[in-house]
Amino acid sequence: MSKLFKATKINGMRIKNRFVRSATYEAMAEKDGTVKNQLLDCMAELAMGETGLIITGHTFVSREGQAGPRQMGISSDSMIPGLKRLSSVIHDKGGVVAVQLAHAGMRGIGKNQYAPLCPSDIFEKGTKKASAMTHDDIKKTIKAFGDGAQRAVESGFDAIQIHSAHGYLLSQFLSPHYNKRNDNYGGSLENRSRLLVEVYEVIRQRVGKAFPVMVKINSEDFLEDGFTVQEMIKIAHLLEDLGMDAVEMSGGTFESGRLIPSRTGTSKSEKNEVYYREAAKKFKKEIGIPLILVGGFLSFNIAEDVVNSGIADYIALARPLIREPHLIKRWAAGDRKKASCISCNKCFSTLFMKEALHCAAKEKGKNNVA
Numbered sequence: 001m002s003k004l005f006k007a008t009k010i011n012g013m014r015i016k017n018r019f020v021r022s023a024t025y026e027a028m029a030e031k032d033g034t035v036k037n038q039l040l041d042c043m044a045e046l047a048m049g050e051t052g053l054i055i056t057g058h059t060f061v062s063r064e065g066q067a068g069p070r071q072m073g074i075s076s077d078s079m080i081p082g083l084k085r086l087s088s089v090i091h092d093k094g095g096v097v098a099v100q101l102a103h104a105g106m107r108g109i110g111k112n113q114y115a116p117l118c119p120s121d122i123f124e125k126g127t128k129k130a131s132a133m134t135h136d137d138i139k140k141t142i143k144a145f146g147d148g149a150q151r152a153v154e155s156g157f158d159a160i161q162i163h164s165a166h167g168y169l170l171s172q173f174l175s176p177h178y179n180k181r182n183d184n185y186g187g188s189l190e191n192r193s194r195l196l197v198e199v200y201e202v203i204r205q206r207v208g209k210a211f212p213v214m215v216k217i218n219s220e221d222f223l224e225d226g227f228t229v230q231e232m233i234k235i236a237h238l239l240e241d242l243g244m245d246a247v248e249m250s251g252g253t254f255e256s257g258r259l260i261p262s263r264t265g266t267s268k269s270e271k272n273e274v275y276y277r278e279a280a281k282k283f284k285k286e287i288g289i290p291l292i293l294v295g296g297f298l299s300f301n302i303a304e305d306v307v308n309s310g311i312a313d314y315i316a317l318a319r320p321l322i323r324e325p326h327l328i329k330r331w332a333a334g335d336r337k338k339a340s341c342i343s344c345n346k347c348f349s350t351l352f353m354k355e356a357l358h359c360a361a362k363e364k365g366k367n368n369v370a
Helices: 037-048 077-092 135-154 169-174 194-207 229-242 277-286 300-308 319-323 327-332 346-352
Strands: 008-010 013-015 019-021 053-055 096-102 122-124 127-132 159-164 213-218 246-250 291-294 314-317
Touching: 013 096, 037 053, 037 077, 077 096, 077 135, 096 135, 135 159, 135 194, 159 169, 159 194, 169 194, 169 213, 194 213, 194 229, 213 229, 229 246, 229 277, 246 277, 277 291, 300 314, 314 319, 319 327
Parallel strands: 019 053, 019 314, 053 096, 096 159, 159 213, 213 246, 246 291, 291 314
Antiparallel strands: 008 013, 122 127
């Protein structure tokens, strides 16, 4: 049996294979962020498709941290009944699920009384687009993550993932590209990592040592003055020492040009897969906690080689599972053909048309061009 299909555990959470559904924005919630049936159906399909660990789309912990319309929230106790339904439908289909806790920071939709927040003021063509967080804002945000974590436990989720990648709030604090503060949350790497550390600590206090807590973090920002691989390794050391249970490594921001987290045109050759291979190698040389690696995986043999060679412990996918929610089941049954995803990002373009996330290329009958 391939190592990819052997069961493992992360802090007691049993995962039946080494495949992870990486968090992505589904736009399948109600306007207020509560779960609706469309999202339940999406998660059920992933569980029936035998994805080992399902990570929900980024879930806002506070209203000003909401990244987009129809995004799932965990910012109110009124959301718990729907969240319980979500975890239950996955468990009923034999799956395990982590909820991703997130704050969009400067990427907040900023409607009505909720203005986007950021480590530092952000101006665009002379117009202020986001405001620097006060210490009171920071305290409220830390509490919001803690409250969200408690709701996650009450809602029956198996684990929590902290979103600290892709240029969202915690990633913004880590990155000198966004963080120009001169207080104890800016400047040195120790200061820039303070908010992430404090968010982790309040979550751990709320959920206890036996509950799996993971983090998603950039390998680097791919920005001239951004977060670097060397800084990522130092942060990973720090988080490991504090008791973090696993790290998912990604990379890039919305400002990273062709090196954004979801790159296009990468399906034509296996050489384009595994975006963060070298960063993952450096991580595994120094860090002992499990590494979940996302970024460009389409081929079973590539995923298998990455795990067998010790570059990563788990393989995470997002776009391939949008097109083929039963991809892992297909591979497990012996059909090891490459995922049919063509890395075109048209799945995300559907969100701008006020639709739920789906594979637009599949609808048009396009085939894998690899």
